[in-house]
Amino acid sequence: MPESEQYSRNKLMDFIEYRPLDIEICDVTLRDGEQTPGVVFTKEQKLAMATELDSIGVEVIEAGFPVVSANEKETVKEIANQGFNSRICCLSRAVKGDVDAALECDVDIVSIFIAMSDMHLKYKYHRSLEEMLGCAKETIEYATDHGLKVRFAAEDASRTPIDRLKQAFKEVEKEYKVQYVSLADTIGILNPTTTHYLVSEIFKEVNTSICIHCHDDLGMATANTLAAAEAGAKQLHTTVNAIGERAGNASLEEVMVALRVQYGIDRYDTTKLTNLSKMVSEYSGITPSVNKAVVGQNAFTHESGIHVAAILEEPRTYELFLPEMVGGKRNLVVGKHTGTKALKGIINSIGLCLEREELCALIEKVKVCTEEKHKSISRDQLERLITQVRQEKETTEKGEEKFSI
Numbered sequence: 001m002p003e004s005e006q007y008s009r010n011k012l013m014d015f016i017e018y019r020p021l022d023i024e025i026c027d028v029t030l031r032d033g034e035q036t037p038g039v040v041f042t043k044e045q046k047l048a049m050a051t052e053l054d055s056i057g058v059e060v061i062e063a064g065f066p067v068v069s070a071n072e073k074e075t076v077k078e079i080a081n082q083g084f085n086s087r088i089c090c091l092s093r094a095v096k097g098d099v100d101a102a103l104e105c106d107v108d109i110v111s112i113f114i115a116m117s118d119m120h121l122k123y124k125y126h127r128s129l130e131e132m133l134g135c136a137k138e139t140i141e142y143a144t145d146h147g148l149k150v151r152f153a154a155e156d157a158s159r160t161p162i163d164r165l166k167q168a169f170k171e172v173e174k175e176y177k178v179q180y181v182s183l184a185d186t187i188g189i190l191n192p193t194t195t196h197y198l199v200s201e202i203f204k205e206v207n208t209s210i211c212i213h214c215h216d217d218l219g220m221a222t223a224n225t226l227a228a229a230e231a232g233a234k235q236l237h238t239t240v241n242a243i244g245e246r247a248g249n250a251s252l253e254e255v256m257v258a259l260r261v262q263y264g265i266d267r268y269d270t271t272k273l274t275n276l277s278k279m280v281s282e283y284s285g286i287t288p289s290v291n292k293a294v295v296g297q298n299a300f301t302h303e304s305g306i307h308v309a310a311i312l313e314e315p316r317t318y319e320l321f322l323p324e325m326v327g328g329k330r331n332l333v334v335g336k337h338t339g340t341k342a343l344k345g346i347i348n349s350i351g352l353c354l355e356r357e358e359l360c361a362l363i364e365k366v367k368v369c370t371e372e373k374h375k376s377i378s379r380d381q382l383e384r385l386i387t388q389v390r391q392e393k394e395t396t397e398k399g400e401e402k403f404s405i
């Protein structure tokens with residue numbers, strides 16, 4: 001099937017003014033994703049996930065925070081030495097020891113972060129803005145002098161005065177060669193409008209590529225990430241299954257599919273997303289909710305009669321994109337909301353055929369059964385109900401014959 005027929009393009013985008021997207025993805029599953037309480041990935045698991053991310057075409061993989069442990073450092077180093085097309089990045093505080101750990105790992109990029117919000121300066125660092133910015137500059141200089149590419153990340157940027165961010169970014173880009181400046185919505189306070197405003201303001205004054213790192217505390221991380229891209233952000237941070245601190249991060253699968261459907265960016269191999277999601281569920285012990293976009297169990301599951309009847313003719317009537325596009329599978333369920341056309345289609349698909357009258361009797365039974373049991377019907381139950389309908393039909397027919405003799 002031609003690629004353009006795998007999804008419905010959002011044609012309303014043609015009426016919207018936005019900056020043409022010039023983006024790359026930095027997936028942070030191995031770092032922020034692992035900060036999900038209770039999650040610990042093994043080296044082998046991180047290598048397997050990085051291999052998948054690389055094969056999907058993710059441009060940057062944030063492999064970890066080397067100073068966290070000896071094993072973490074070893075893992076980041078091993079990932080950095082795999083020869084992936086993806087560039088490998090790691091996290092570092094504004095502390096020389098953290099940069100030394102990054103240097104030992106052979107990463108391409110080190111992300112040096114400080115928070116500059118009053119909240120973090122007062123309660124976390126107990127230090128002034130000048131002191132923290134001084135530490136950041138010293139650390140950036142140390143990293144660049146040692147040949148590392150640098151991302152200067154503003155943690156809690158969404159609660160930092162914009163003028164303070166502009167000033168800090170401008171000073172840093174004037175004094176050192178940094179590859180990126182990063183805006184983190186650390187506590188997930190932004191919405192798409194304010195994200196767009198924040199990124200646009202920084203974009204106007206700063207020449208360095210901008211990264212956006214969104215958290216999902218208000219369920220807006222994906223939307224905010226896309227709003228940032230429309231405002232000029234280059235690097236979009238994501239995690240698989242949206243795992244990460246608290247409510248998690250912007251979801252890789254949502255951002256990637258939205259990039260295709262809304263903006264026509266189709267260079268990523270989205271067919272691997274479902275497998276990657278399963279891998280991350282297994283390794284993290286966290287299964288996405290059934291109604292999670294793209295990879296949830298219900299993302300391509302349909303029960304309602306009107307929907308299924310149309311889907312049997314053309315799936316795009318009720319699917320924004322086909323399951324094949326993300327390596328998923330369609331699932332048609334028989335339940336309380338099933339209609340005759342749907343039931344006939346489902347029964348035919350399992351190689352059975354019922355007459356109209358039998359179908360009507362079956363649908364009655366399906367409705368009674370699902371309302372009694374408060375759940376849909378399994379394949380075995382359906383076959384049992386079909387047998388019952390047939391037996392009842394035979395009995396009636398025999399009765400009618402007797403009566404007529």
Ligand SMILES: CC(=O)SCCNC(=O)CCNC(=O)[C@H](O)C(C)(C)COP(=O)(O)OP(=O)(O)OC[C@H]1O[C@@H](n2cnc3c(N)ncnc32)[C@H](O)[C@@H]1OP(=O)(O)O
Nearest residue numbers: 035065067068092093094095113114115124125135155186
């Ligand atoms: C928004 C984010 O996601 S930030 C990343 C969060 N990730 C993690 O915390 C990873 C797991 N953390 C750890 O394993 C540990 O906390 C470590 C190894 C990083 C540090 O451990 P410790 O040395 O025991 O320090 P501890 O965690 O108690 O405190 C953090 C210290 O780092 C300092 N710090 C925090 N962020 C920064 C920063 N960006 N730049 C410089 N110093 C920082 C704090 O002020 C504090 O300093 P203090 O000890 O002088 O008070």
Ligand SMILES: O=C(O)CCC(=O)C(=O)O
Nearest residue numbers: 153155156182184186213
């Ligand atoms: O901006 C970044 O690159 C990282 C910061 C981060 O993880 C956060 O603030 O949540």
